[in-house]
Amino acid sequence: MADAPIALITGISGALAQLVGKALVDRGIAVVGVDYRHLPDAVGYPAVLLRANYNKTKIEDVFRRHRPTYVLHLGRVGNLKERMNKRFDLNVMGSRKVMDLALKYGARRMLVLSTFHIYGAHPHNHTPIYEDEPLRAGTAFPQIADAIQLDSQALTWAYQHDEVKTMILRPTNVIGPDISNAMSKFLRQKTVPTVIGFDPMVQFVHQTDLVEAIVRSTCDSQAVGVFNVAGRGTIPVRRALDLVPGRKLPLPSSLVMSLLRAGSLVMRTLPPYLVNFFKYPCVISDQKLRTTLSWEPAIGQTEAIRSTVGVA
Amino acid sequence: MLAELVSSLPATLADTTENLRRASDTLRDFAASITHVPEVEEAIERAIPIGASGYDPWGFSPEESKLQYSLAYWIYRYFRPVVHGIENVPAGRCLVIGNHSGQLPFDGLVVSMATLLEAEPPRLLRPMAERWFPTLPFVNIAFSRAGVAVGDPINCRNLLEAENAMLVFPEGTRGSGKTWDHRYKLVRFGRGFMRLALQAKAPIIPVAVIGAEESIISLYDFKPLARALGMPYFPVPALLPLLGPLAFLPLPTRFHLYFGEPMVFDGPFDDEDEAIEKKVAVVTERLQSMIDTGLEARESVF
Incomplete structure (x- = not known):
């Protein structure tokens, strides 16, 4: 493996990054995994695991020592469990640092994982939403500013630095048996609140499809710019929740919002800004990615949800 | 006598229960006949083939929409429309452009039902609604x-x-809120539909709706009340002194729909407003003359 190209993956304590690492190792690429959180003891395949804050000097040591060919910045802090300052520090300052270090130490390909949440679920949204459209989420939920800035900054950076071919992915709701983000945990809850009187179309992308999209984007493409990842098909949110075993609890949206706001003070729960995604549509098109990679997601909505909650 | 009455009580009770059960069955059958109109259901199945998921990305569901269109069928029947030129509605993408009138959007409903039930193959028009409906x-x-x-x-x-047929009333609420003195006179058309037709290379199918103006006759637009209620207009129906609140319901006027031949326009969609307006004027002139002809041909409002 001495001559194997090296991929540096941030967010390696998370399931998605570990799955991506596995797929890269299977392609003969050596993996260096970094996270600011506690590291797993092992990831089930040979990989160097290092703990480093993305916005501290230690992250530069990692780049200096390993000189990765590929940089996969999958370590976006996704929800409100971290305080605003810390999220800004990691998502905005940290991402900037990761990108600058990729340039400084000669990486050729970079992939930044953003999110479709930045489009915002809004009653005026048309369908589907393409990559070049405005990011509305901040108007309703300023707390999402760090995610919007991460994305915009990465896009600007990508066009400023042609030496590192940089691609930004905006996946829809990522779910799967190994994923433990806010949405996957929500689907597995014993009691699942639903919003009375609303039933927007939603999309889910299964971990397997997203991993495939990330690996192909990294290794098989030199495309630059931002790309949506939508998964296969769309489904009304109630239909989706009908597939999970938890007891449904229909509530008015104002009550859901208050409960989540109160809940977020004492425990890790669904970020309140996600409530709008249960009221208004935010259906994205990933035609651009499909055309660029000559690829299509394989797992439909029903199968994705069932596998996430462990129902055959 | 009393003993007789008491002994017959169980039988009477059983009879009553049986009668109630029959009544509820009849009621249920009646409800089912209203909410499941086979003619409508068959047309929907033929109108838009949707993939296995049963929904399109906008949330349209052929299966679930059968209820809405079955209910709409009875409103359609209420207006007993006479449909002319339905063969002008093509397969594939198009913009159906109509004159808006009648205070409530029954004109849109009747045009939609006409293309669903009368066109071959059936076309399910996609109406564009006010932006607040998702809330x-x-x-x-x-x-x-x-x-x-x-x-x-x-x-x-x-x-x-995605090859849908769109239903657009370019007059918007300016049209539907027309008062009696402005009946069957087109008000200003927006330009958006023309830019879309040019951009998507979609033919325009003009449709003249006759009969909606008389369904609710508005003598006056009570603007202060409309503003207070957040409505675009507030009609004062002519029959208000006679019928009270019932005057806000439409009279069973007969609708006549005239679908015109497809109009195809060429040119840049992002042209100057003036150039687009010239093209829009071609459509409004055509539609106005179809309305005028239709009015002349009409023998009775009912």
Whole structure:
């Protein structure tokens, strides 16, 4: 493996990054995994695991020592469990640092994982939403500013630095048996609140499809710019929740919002800004990615949800 | 005598229960006949083939929309429309452009039902609705499932590119809120529909709706009340002194629909407003003359 190209993956304590690492190792690429959180003891395949804050000097040591060919910045802090300052520090300052270090130490390909949440679920949204459209989420939920800035900054950076071919992915709701983000945990809850009187179309992308999209984007493409990842098909949110075993609890949206706001003070729960995604549509098109990679997601909505909650 | 009465009580009770059960069955059958109109259900199945998921990305569901269109069928029947030129509605993308009138959007409903039931193959028109409809609880679900989409130009373009037939009233609420003295006179058309037709290379099918103006006759638009209620207009119906609140319901006037031949326009969609307006004027002139001809041909309002 001495001559194997090296991929540096941030967010390696998370399931998605570990799955991506596995797929890269299977392609003969050596993996260096970094996270600011506690590291797993092992990831089930040979990989160097290092703990480093993305916005501290230690992250530069990692780049200096390993000189990765590929940089996969999958370590976006996704929800409100971290305080605003810390999220800004990691998502905005940290991402900037990761990108600058990729340039400084000669990486050729970079992939930044953003999110479709930045489009915002809004009653005026048309369908589907393409990559070049405005990011509305901040108007309703300023707390999402760090995610919007991460994305915009990465896009600007990508066009400023042609030496590192940089691609930004905006996946829809990522779910799967190994994923433990806010949405996957929500689907597995014993009691699942639903919003009375609303039933927007939603999309889910299964971990397997997203991993495939990330690996192909990294290794098989030199495309630059931002790309949506939508998964296969769309489904009304109630239909989706009908597939999970938890007891449904229909509530008015104002009550859901208050409960989540109160809940977020004492425990890790669904970020309140996600409530709008249960009221208004935010259906994205990933035609651009499909055309660029000559690829299509394989797992439909029903199968994705069932596998996430462990129902055959 | 009393003993007789008591002994017959169980039988009487059984009879009553049986009668009640029959009544409830009849009621249920009646409800089912209203909410499941076979003619409508068959037309919907033929109108838009949707993939295995049963929904399109906008939330339209052929299966779930059968209820909405079955209910709409009875309103359609109420107006007993006479449909002319339905063969002008093509397969594939198009913009059906009509004159808006009648205070409530029954004209849109009747045009939609006409293309669904009379066109061959059946066409399910996608109406563009006011942007606030997604915020109305329950209404947003019923509308989306029936194929209504948010009135946004990009949404309309995306739907056209997916080969949908769009229903647009370019007069908007300016048209539907017309008072009696302005009946059957087109008011200013927006330009958006023309830019969309040019961009998506979609033919325009003009449709003249005759009969809606008389269904609710508005003598006056009570603007202060409309503003207070957040409505675009507030009609004062002519029959208000006679019928009270019932005057806000439509009279069973007979609708006549005239679908015109497809109009195809060429040129840049992002042309100057003046150039677009010239093309829009061609459509309004055509539609106005169809309205005038239709009015002349009409023998009775009912």
